[in-house]
Amino acid sequence: MANSPQARKRARQSENRRKHNASARSMVRTYIKKVTAAIESKDYEQATSAYNNAVPVIDRLADKGIIHANKASRHKSRMNTAIKALKA
Numbered sequence: 001m002a003n004s005p006q007a008r009k010r011a012r013q014s015e016n017r018r019k020h021n022a023s024a025r026s027m028v029r030t031y032i033k034k035v036t037a038a039i040e041s042k043d044y045e046q047a048t049s050a051y052n053n054a055v056p057v058i059d060r061l062a063d064k065g066i067i068h069a070n071k072a073s074r075h076k077s078r079m080n081t082a083i084k085a086l087k088a
Helices: 005-040 044-064 069-087
Strands: none
Touching: 005 044, 005 069, 044 069
16 A cells, blocks of 8 residues: 555556546447447448547547557558448
8 A cells, every 4th residue: 555645646646547548448449339330230321420420539549548559540440441341
């Protein structure tokens, strides 16, 4: 357990950041699931709309370092490829 005042404060800050980051990661997963569900239902319009809503959120978290930039790119690329396959 943290004994010094500054160590206690750092522990508090770390816990708050952990909760905030976990919430943000959960939010991104929800956006990705909405796109995936639209793709599985073969609804091109809904998939495109969900994708356009998800991309800024994914990019924002990647910029903040909550998720890795390569992971963000991988998700966007795979979703976009699947949506393009729906249109064809």
